[in-house]
Amino acid sequence: MVSEVLGKVPDARSIWRRRGLAFAGGLALLQDNKGFLWFGTYDKGLYRYDKKAGVLIHFTHDLTAGSLSNNTIHCLFEDRKGDIWIGTKSGLNRFDPITNRFSVFSGRDGLPDDHILGILGDDKGYLWVSTSNGLCKFHPQSGELANFTITDGLQANEFKSHSCLRTTTGVLYFGGVNGFNTFSPDSIRNDGFLPNLVFTNFLLFNRAVPTLYSGTRHSAEDGDHGSK
Structure with missing residues (x-):
């Protein structure tokens, strides 16, 4: 939910001078297809800046339903449907622009860990989410989910914040504490044979x-x- 509408800001360079934002510690930055700028911070929540209107909105965690799950934001991602995904220390959040509320996916929903460090998408609509305890393949619409660990060939179960990249050919890279993993999503298949x-x-x-x-x-x- 919206914690605060900070009002008009002349330009993006002024954002970090407003209300001590220069000390918020920016961890993630995204410009979406509508032109909004999203700023994820360390322990200060999430900011959205409307460049056309010059309005800055602040989202923070509180105890009400639909709020951001944590004020520390490690990564931001816009999927091909235009949904904004936020990786926090307490789960994966999806932003609803109609209600300004957040849906939260966590270990209780099958994710390998609540500490979300990277988010990428593939051509089939799956999200690939790196965490502190493995990598997750997640389909937002169907809820289909598969987790991968060091036994599947990961460099380690723990990944690094900001360390992910999709190339122009669709190959994904995720960096972790023991190097990085690279793969084409279409080449990863779940083998149910035991x-x-x-x-x-x-x-x-x-x-x-x-x-x-x-x-x-x-x-x-x-x-x-x-x-x-």
């Missing part, structure tokens, strides 16, 4: 040891000591 665990041999000090199942193939799903 193979059975099969013991084929047992070595002790590099020598084969006879076992109950020597010469047989036994699946971890077998509960009756039968062989396959």
